[in-house]
Amino acid sequence: xxxxxxxLDINTALARKILTSFIHSEVTRAGFSxxxxxxxxGIDSAVTCMLTAEALGPENVLAxxxxxxxxxxxxxxxxxxxxxxxxxxxxxxxITEAVDALLEQIPAEQRVRRGNIMARVRMAILYDxxxxxxxxxxxxxxxxxxxxxxxxxxxxxxxxxxxxxDLYKTQLRQLAEALGVPExxxxxxxxxxxxxxxxDEGELGFTYExxxxxxxxxxxxxxxxxxxxxxxxxxxxxxxxxxxxRRHQFKxxxxxxxxxxxxxxxxxxxxxxxxGT
Amino acid sequence: MRLAMAQINTVLGGVQANLEKHLxxxxxxxxxxxxxxxxxxLSLTGYLLQDLTAEVARMADPQDPLLQPLLDASRKIDLLxxxxxxxxxxRFFNSAAYLAQxxxxxxxxxxxxxxYGLFDEGRFFAPGAEVAAFDTxxxxxxxxxxxxxxxxxxxYTLWLDGADVMIFMSASPGRxxxxxxxxxSARWVEQVTQAYASLFTTFVAxxxxxxxxxxxxxxxxxxxxxxxxxxxxxxxxxDEELVFADLDQQQLHRARxxxxxxxxxxxxxxxxxxxRIRSSEPAGLRQLGNPPEA
Numbered sequence: 001x002x003x004x005x006x007x008l009d010i011n012t013a014l015a016r017k018i019l020t021s022f023i024h025s026e027v028t029r030a031g032f033s034x035x036x037x038x039x040x041x042g043i044d045s046a047v048t049c050m051l052t053a054e055a056l057g058p059e060n061v062l063a064x065x066x067x068x069x070x071x072x073x074x075x076x077x078x079x080x081x082x083x084x085x086x087x088x089x090x091x092x093x094x095i096t097e098a099v100d101a102l103l104e105q106i107p108a109e110q111r112v113r114r115g116n117i118m119a120r121v122r123m124a125i126l127y128d129x130x131x132x133x134x135x136x137x138x139x140x141x142x143x144x145x146x147x148x149x150x151x152x153x154x155x156x157x158x159x160x161x162x163x164x165x166d167l168y169k170t171q172l173r174q175l176a177e178a179l180g181v182p183e184x185x186x187x188x189x190x191x192x193x194x195x196x197x198x199x200d201e202g203e204l205g206f207t208y209e210x211x212x213x214x215x216x217x218x219x220x221x222x223x224x225x226x227x228x229x230x231x232x233x234x235x236x237x238x239x240x241x242x243x244x245x246r247r248h249q250f251k252x253x254x255x256x257x258x259x260x261x262x263x264x265x266x267x268x269x270x271x272x273x274x275x276g277t
Numbered sequence: 278m279r280l281a282m283a284q285i286n287t288v289l290g291g292v293q294a295n296l297e298k299h300l301x302x303x304x305x306x307x308x309x310x311x312x313x314x315x316x317x318x319l320s321l322t323g324y325l326l327q328d329l330t331a332e333v334a335r336m337a338d339p340q341d342p343l344l345q346p347l348l349d350a351s352r353k354i355d356l357l358x359x360x361x362x363x364x365x366x367x368r369f370f371n372s373a374a375y376l377a378q379x380x381x382x383x384x385x386x387x388x389x390x391x392x393y394g395l396f397d398e399g400r401f402f403a404p405g406a407e408v409a410a411f412d413t414x415x416x417x418x419x420x421x422x423x424x425x426x427x428x429x430x431x432x433y434t435l436w437l438d439g440a441d442v443m444i445f446m447s448a449s450p451g452r453x454x455x456x457x458x459x460x461x462s463a464r465w466v467e468q469v470t471q472a473y474a475s476l477f478t479t480f481v482a483x484x485x486x487x488x489x490x491x492x493x494x495x496x497x498x499x500x501x502x503x504x505x506x507x508x509x510x511x512x513x514x515x516d517e518e519l520v521f522a523d524l525d526q527q528q529l530h531r532a533r534x535x536x537x538x539x540x541x542x543x544x545x546x547x548x549x550x551x552x553r554i555r556s557s558e559p560a561g562l563r564q565l566g567n568p569p570e571a
Binding site for chain 2: 007009010011014015017018022025161166268270271272273274275276277
């Protein structure tokens with residue numbers, strides 16, 4: 001297969017039907033009827049929020065905006081557009097005070113550490129609001145970031161269920177358009193907005209469009225890295241992505257438990273989460 | 278013959294709740310004038326059972342408290358249900374039981390247990406060892422469970438054994454999203470189901486389940502084809518529904534008058550060639566994955 005022939009186009013109506021059914025099923029069988037979504041102003045959480053509102057009804061969804069002092073004001077506005085569009089319930093809880101108390105000990109140049117603190121404080125607030133609102137936390141991580149490990153473990157990666165985790169970023173963009181996510185959100189540069197000027201593609205060193213094509217060949221189509229080079233991807237790029245995937249496997253699995261007994265959680269104590277429901 | 282395809286969601290490991298849903302749908306099917314109501318694979322237990330397999334298993338015993346109410350119901354309408362069967366030696370099977378007139382008429386144990394990709398059935402189930410048609414008041418039928426019909430030989434065997442209606446029971450996790458309106462898994466199943474009806478000039482119906490088990494969504498899409506390979510009825514994707522299909526058994530006569538594939542089938546040739554391939558060294562044996570017989 002040639003690089004130019006790789007297509008990640010999806011039937012968005014089918015994806016929408018499956019994902020809204022999934023959200024409704026997995027929230028209600030866990031004994032809930034409501035959900036909480038962290039709304040960053042970006043495309044992933046916009047899509048997640050819209051799917052969740054459609055699945056459960058907007059009155060049953062709480063969208064949380066959690067800005068930090070340095071967060072772009074645009075992010076807040078863009079999240080506001082989604083709240084307006086969907087009619088979900090909304091709360092804005094600034095994380096500045098809580099984060100600053102923790103950041104005191106962390107030098108300014110250690111941006112990743114500081115970014116992780118922000119992501120994990122947001123997670124703590126989401127789960128606290130989950131208890132107050134009586135709703136499950138819906139995840140917003142897409143397949144690209146999960147495979148690349150471009151997430152904060154126990155931070156933005158934490159959720160009860162994740163409807164969008166099997167959609168590459170470029171596929172999620174198609175779904176966003178079909179759902180009517182405002183253009184201004186769909187067309188801005190993706191960013192975790194953990195520090196000023198941060199963009200995903202700047203930090204990763206490649207575009208989503210390019211890496212999604214490579215991941216699709218490697219993961220979905222089970223091609224070897226050598227095949228991918230023959231298809232037209234640069235060797236160094238392929239090596240970087242393959243190694244990134246391997247190195248971040250720890251973020252994709254539960255912590256391994258050291259086996260001692262004859263029956264151990266994770267190895268031979270095997271039940272789905274939906275056990276009995 | 279009026280077939281009711283009960284395209285349902287199930288409770289994972291919740292046998293009692295599933296039984297109640299079966300009884301409700303059996304009533305509906307009867308009200309709709311059905312002669313036979315078919316449920317999907319593992320309809321009484323749910324599909325991704327893992328360690329629940331042993332916990333929900335039961336003997337195919339008419340005295341079993343799960344089967345008793347179903348056997349009672351079978352006095353009014355024929356039933357085909359999916360369950361985890363255990364034998365006297367405590368081997369567990371992915372089984373389907375045909376119940377009629379208060380009797381267990383036939384039990385099919387799934388022969389091909391998918392153990393690859395997202396599937397892990399071979400870890401929990403023992404494989405069945407028989408593919409056989411059986412007689413009912415509605416004619417001679419054959420049952421296959423999901424992966425059984427991904428292989429060409431079980432439908433072929435049922436055809437030779439006299440099954441004029443093939444019933445496939447599925448719990449197929451949806452996968453393969455692209456630009457098409459149907460998932461790749463749905464397209465594949467519908468294609469082969471239709472192909473079997475055409476190739477064997479027989480009725481073929483596939484009864485699928487819906488709902489989710491964790492992240493796996495079952496796509497439903499129950500479907501029935503006639504002996505010409507033409508669509509008789511189809512259910513929705515992803516939603517529960519009781520789908521009725523009227524199978525005009527006179528069509529067998531017309532289809533086989535037009536296309537006498539069954540008459541012309543050379544079973545002696547097949548048996549001979551299979552024997553040759555099985556005994557040829559070494560490639561034939563390796564291809565079949567069978568050890569040489571001592």
